[in-house]
Amino acid sequence: MVKYFIPLILIVFIGCKESNTPKSTYFGGKIINPKCNFVTLSDSYNFNDTIPLEKNNTFLGHYDNLKEGLYVFEHGPEHQYVYIQPSDSILIRLNTWDFDESLVFSGNNAERNNLLIESFLQYEQDEKNIAKYFHLPQNKFVHKIDSLQNIKKEIFNRYKENNDDASEKFLSILDIALQYPLYTNLEKYAIKNATQDEPEVLADSYYDYRKKAHIDKDSLMFFGAYYRFVIEKIYNDVYQKNCLNKSDNFTVDLFHSIDKNIASEEIKNKMLYNAVISHFFKEPNHKKKDETFFTFFKLNTNNKQKKAVQRIINDLKLLNTGEKLPSFNLIASDGEFVDVQNISKGKNTVILFKNYKYASDDWVSSRFNFLVKNNPDVNFILVNLCDSSKRYTKNVDIKYQYTLPKGSSTCNYSSSKFSRLVLVDKGGIIRNGYTSLSALNINQEINNLQKNK
Structure with missing residues (x-):
């Protein structure tokens, strides 16, 4: 019933x-x-x-x-x-x-919504297939996209013919759901091409789809199909510009492009924040990060987001490269207090400070376990930060994990709450005071740690 x-x-x-x-x-x-x-x-x-x-x-x-x-x-x-x-x-x-x-x-009027969800599920499958095409030369890749576009057009036209009363607003949304994911992949291909040592010259007609695609509909930024295209187009424009001008600070150029192209203050702030966080953790030791932070503060007007970035800057001032790793207590899984200096003594060591509320166990465990497997001679320590429940990270061997005594000042090493990696050589000297699990060269950097005498 x-x-x-x-x-x-x-x-x-x-x-x-x-x-x-x-x-x-x-x-x-x-x-x-x-x-x-x-x-x-x-x-x-x-x-x-x-x-x-x-x-x-x-x-x-x-x-x-x-x-x-x-x-x-x-x-x-x-x-x-x-x-x-x-x-x-x-x-x-x-x-x-x-x-x-x-x-x-x-x-x-359920039909149109079932069509939207079918479009979304097909998008997920298309993404897997298109990923296999990115190695193709330009003409063959475009041919693959054209074939998919024809299929999407047929779906669109069939719906329109069978629904004479369909509103123009919905038809616009349906077009975005069907076609924009393909436009997004054309942008991605252009980015990939631009970053090659010998990029292929794109045909004059390559960007013809942009005549039909727009990025000025701020009210649709919550729609994944639309948002993904907007952000990839902005990224691609900056890549193409940088290839010509050889700019040495891509992130700053990206910030200015976001500022120029996005009218909504709320959405602009969100994009700027996502960009500064993403780019920092991919290259936490980038030589131009001070200029990057300065430009972010200049263009972003959200105080909460600014404070979050300022906490990262504050964290960078602690555990500096070249300094000796300070002494602080950890609690092992058996409840015993141990000094981090004793755990790391005479060993090349990687310490991960992790707050479970700001980094999922699945993501942390996949990256952490990958690094452990690829660096068997390195000592790994996972510090589960500042939680009274003494919560451990799932799917990571308990032998690597520690919690903190109540009120430990060690929490300050990651006041931003983002996960932080610290690399220490076997002499107890910090070789990198702030890097991340998602840093582009992190596995190689840990491997190089073993070369320090």
Whole structure:
């Protein structure tokens, strides 16, 4: 009987109000294996609603003045998109164990949303296939993309022919969902080509797709297909410019390009913040990082993001290269207090300071275990930072892991909360006071640590 609960409610509400204007809009459904007790619906701009789950894990939201457009709904850590028009009655059913693949829409105007989710799932498959084509010469790669574009055009045209009343707004969203991922890969290919020792000269017609693709729709920045194209286009423009001008600070040029191309202050700040964090942790010892930080502070207006970056700068002032590793206590898995100097004495050592709230166990364990496997003669220490529950990192051998005594000043070594690697030689001298698991050359740098006498 439970599965009929929401449809019956919709019949009662909608049936009784057919004569009223404006008609209410409904968004509801059922969550299998829920991760929390609510669903949110928003346009990531002006509208945001939290809809509670009932005891049978169903939910229903109704709205009198909902505007037509693309919305994002979230449950737990996952999200997807739904296109809604006034008077729609849209239901979803999904299992959180297989969020995207299990998602099905039903109700009034469900077809267009099922088409969107099918486009998303096909995008994931296309990405795997296209990745195999990046080694191809330009003409063959473009031919592959053209073939996929023709398939997408056929899907678009078939929907348009079968739905005479389809709104222009939705057709625009559908076009983005189908075509922009292919445009994104054309941008990626151009970046890859530009970074080759002997890049191929791109044909004059290569960028013809840009005449149909725009990056001035800030209200759609929450839509993955759109956002990915915008950011890749901006990156590509900077790569092409740098190839001509031989700029020695790509990140600064990227900041200025973001500032120039993105009108929304909120989105611009987010992009600048993501860029400064990503680029810093890929190259934490870049010789131009001071100029990078200065430009970020100049262009970003979000105080919270600025403070987060300032904490990274503060962390850089601690555990400096060339200094002796200071003494501080750790708690081993057996509960015993041990001095880090005793654990690292006479050994080339890598110390990872990790806060579980800011770095997932899956990501940390995959990178940490990779480095351990590739550097068997190096001593590894994983310090689980500043958590009263003494939480350890999953999927990492407990022999590498330590926690901290209550109130330990060692927490200050990563006040930014981001994971931090410190490389120490067997003489106890810090050879790199701040690097990261995602640094481009980290495996080679750890390997070189063993060459220090």
